[in-house]
Amino acid sequence: MRTRILLAGVLALSLSACKKSFIELVPKTTVTEATFFRTADDYTQAVVGSYVPLRSITNDAYVMGEMRSDNATYFASPGLQGGQFSDKWNISGFLDIAINMNGTNKYASCYVGIARTNAILDRIDASTIDAAVKANLKGQAQFLRAYYYFELVQYFGGVPLHLKEVSSVAETALPRSSADDVYKQIIADATSAASLLPAKQTTLGMVTQGSAKTLLGYVYMTLKRYPEAETALTDVTKLGYSLVPNYANIFASRNTAESIFEVQYLEGPQGQQGNFAFQFAPNISNVKNILGPSGDNKTTGGWNKPTPNLIAAYETGDTRKNASIGFSYIDGDGNTVTDTYCKKYTHGPYANFNNTGDDWIIYRYADVLLLLAECLNEQGKAGQAIPYLNQVRSRAGLAATIAANQADLRVAIAKERRVELAFENHRWLDLVRTGQAISVMTAFGATIKTQQPYLPANAYTNITQNRLIFPLPQSELDINKQLTQNPGY
Structure with a gap:
C-alpha cells in the first residue's frame, strides 16, 4: 500500500559547531x-x-x-x-x-x-x-x-x-x-x-523520474532546444501515466494516474491546509451555499476570476468549460447570482472556513502531451504532433483538430493548452515562452478595461519586454548590495 507524503515542517537544524576542548558534550535534546x-x-x-x-x-x-x-x-x-x-x-x-x-x-x-x-x-x-x-x-x-x-x-x-x-x-x-x-x-x-x-514512489507526493523528465522538457522548450525536449517528453509517455477519463475528477481526487508532480495539502489544524477554493470563490459575506461552512469571504476571495476572453476560447461541447468555471452561485441569503468564478478547485462541502485539503497539480500528463505536440510541431513534424493533441481533445468531448500545417497547428495547440490548463498557472509562462505575451496582453488590456470599468486607467499600459520578468524584491536589494534590479523597475 502506498502512503502519502505529509509535508510537515522539519525541525530547524542548528548546524553550529564549537571549538574542541578537553571534553565535548553533545546536547541530547537539540538537533545539531x-x-x-x-x-x-x-x-x-x-x-x-x-x-x-x-x-x-x-x-x-x-x-x-x-x-x-x-x-x-x-x-x-x-x-x-x-x-x-x-x-x-x-x-x-x-x-x-x-x-x-x-x-x-x-x-x-x-x-x-x-x-x-x-x-x-x-x-x-x-x-x-x-x-x-x-x-x-x-x-x-x-x-x-x-x-x-x-x-x-x-x-x-x-x-x-x-x-x-x-x-x-x-x-x-x-x-x-x-x-x-x-x-x-x-x-x-x-x-x-x-x-x-524511480518511475514510481512508494510514498505518494514524492517526485519521480517522470517529474524530472517533465521539468527537463519544460526547460528545453523554454530554451527552444526542441530535439532534447522531444526526447525528455517522449520518455514521460513511456512511464505509465494516463489521462483520467472525467476531466473534473483530476482535481477532485489526489495523485491520480494523470498526476506527475503534485503539491500535497492536508485539511485540518496541522498547518498543512490550502484554501484555493475560498480564494477563487466570489468575495461575498457568506460562502456557505458555495463551499459549505459559513464565513465572510470578502477579504479572502474574488481572485482568479475567469475573463470573458477565456470563456470565449472554449468550443461548443467542451466538457472542461463547466468543470472549470462556475456561471452562477447562491449567496448567503439564498439568492441566485449570475456571475462567473473559478470552480476548478471547489470540491466541498468543506468542514472549516478557509481550510481545504485539495492538492495542487504542477505537472500532469495532458500537459506533457500538449507540450510534446508543440515540440514536434516546432520541428516541422505536424503529422506526429496531431495525435498527441487529439488525445487531449477527445477526453474533452471534442472532435479531432482540423489544423494540418505548422502555422495552424501552432495556434490550435496554444488554444488547447489555454483551456486544458486554465487556472493551473501555465498561461503567463506559455505566452512568454512562445513570444506572444506583449501582443496578446496589449490587445487583452484594451478590451478588458471596456468590460470592467473599475480597472485603473493606467492598467495594461506598460506591457513591454522589460515586463516579461518581474522585479527582484526590494527587500533583497536592501540586504544584498551586489544585486542589481531588472530593467524597467
Missing part, C-alpha cells in the same frame, strides 16, 4: 550538526522538509501565473484596502513594483527550498546510508533544487546561484548569475535526478 544527517531517517526528514516551501509558493502562484495573463482577473473590490489586495491588482495590470508581497514570497520561498536541498546535497554522497535509498533521496533533492531555480529564472531572470550550504553571513550575498548559467545548473540537477529517481 553532530547528531543529524546520520541515518536514512534523518535524510528522509530533511528531504520532506525541502518540499514544504512548495505550499507557500503554490498558495499564491496564480497571481503571477494566471492573473498576469488573459485568463484571469479579479472581482471588483473598490472598498478593500491594503497591500494584500493592491499587490495582486497591480501584478494583474502590469503596475507592480519591487515592493510586492507576492513576488517577495515566491523569491524567498524558493531560496528556503534551495537552502534545504543544499544542506542535503552537501552531505549525502559521504553518508553511509543504503545506496538505493541514497540515490532516491539525492534525486529528490536535486529535482527540488532544479524546480526552485526554474521558478526563479522564469519569473526573475538571472539570480544568485547558491549551490552550497551557507555557513556565514558573508556567503549569503552573491551577485546575480546569468540566466544561461542558472539554466545550465537546472539541467544538470534535473538530468541527474532523472537518472536517480
Whole structure:
C-alpha cells in the first residue's frame, strides 16, 4: 500500500559547531550538526522538509501565473484596502513594483527550498546510508533544487546561484548569475535526478523520474532546444501515466494516474491546509451555499476570476468549460447570482472556513502531451504532433483538430493548452515562452478595461519586454548590495 507524503515542517537544524576542548558534550535534546544527517531517517526528514516551501509558493502562484495573463482577473473590490489586495491588482495590470508581497514570497520561498536541498546535497554522497535509498533521496533533492531555480529564472531572470550550504553571513550575498548559467545548473540537477529517481514512489507526493523528465522538457522548450525536449517528453509517455477519463475528477481526487508532480495539502489544524477554493470563490459575506461552512469571504476571495476572453476560447461541447468555471452561485441569503468564478478547485462541502485539503497539480500528463505536440510541431513534424493533441481533445468531448500545417497547428495547440490548463498557472509562462505575451496582453488590456470599468486607467499600459520578468524584491536589494534590479523597475 502506498502512503502519502505529509509535508510537515522539519525541525530547524542548528548546524553550529564549537571549538574542541578537553571534553565535548553533545546536547541530547537539540538537533545539531553532530547528531543529524546520520541515518536514512534523518535524510528522509530533511528531504520532506525541502518540499514544504512548495505550499507557500503554490498558495499564491496564480497571481503571477494566471492573473498576469488573459485568463484571469479579479472581482471588483473598490472598498478593500491594503497591500494584500493592491499587490495582486497591480501584478494583474502590469503596475507592480519591487515592493510586492507576492513576488517577495515566491523569491524567498524558493531560496528556503534551495537552502534545504543544499544542506542535503552537501552531505549525502559521504553518508553511509543504503545506496538505493541514497540515490532516491539525492534525486529528490536535486529535482527540488532544479524546480526552485526554474521558478526563479522564469519569473526573475538571472539570480544568485547558491549551490552550497551557507555557513556565514558573508556567503549569503552573491551577485546575480546569468540566466544561461542558472539554466545550465537546472539541467544538470534535473538530468541527474532523472537518472536517480524511480518511475514510481512508494510514498505518494514524492517526485519521480517522470517529474524530472517533465521539468527537463519544460526547460528545453523554454530554451527552444526542441530535439532534447522531444526526447525528455517522449520518455514521460513511456512511464505509465494516463489521462483520467472525467476531466473534473483530476482535481477532485489526489495523485491520480494523470498526476506527475503534485503539491500535497492536508485539511485540518496541522498547518498543512490550502484554501484555493475560498480564494477563487466570489468575495461575498457568506460562502456557505458555495463551499459549505459559513464565513465572510470578502477579504479572502474574488481572485482568479475567469475573463470573458477565456470563456470565449472554449468550443461548443467542451466538457472542461463547466468543470472549470462556475456561471452562477447562491449567496448567503439564498439568492441566485449570475456571475462567473473559478470552480476548478471547489470540491466541498468543506468542514472549516478557509481550510481545504485539495492538492495542487504542477505537472500532469495532458500537459506533457500538449507540450510534446508543440515540440514536434516546432520541428516541422505536424503529422506526429496531431495525435498527441487529439488525445487531449477527445477526453474533452471534442472532435479531432482540423489544423494540418505548422502555422495552424501552432495556434490550435496554444488554444488547447489555454483551456486544458486554465487556472493551473501555465498561461503567463506559455505566452512568454512562445513570444506572444506583449501582443496578446496589449490587445487583452484594451478590451478588458471596456468590460470592467473599475480597472485603473493606467492598467495594461506598460506591457513591454522589460515586463516579461518581474522585479527582484526590494527587500533583497536592501540586504544584498551586489544585486542589481531588472530593467524597467
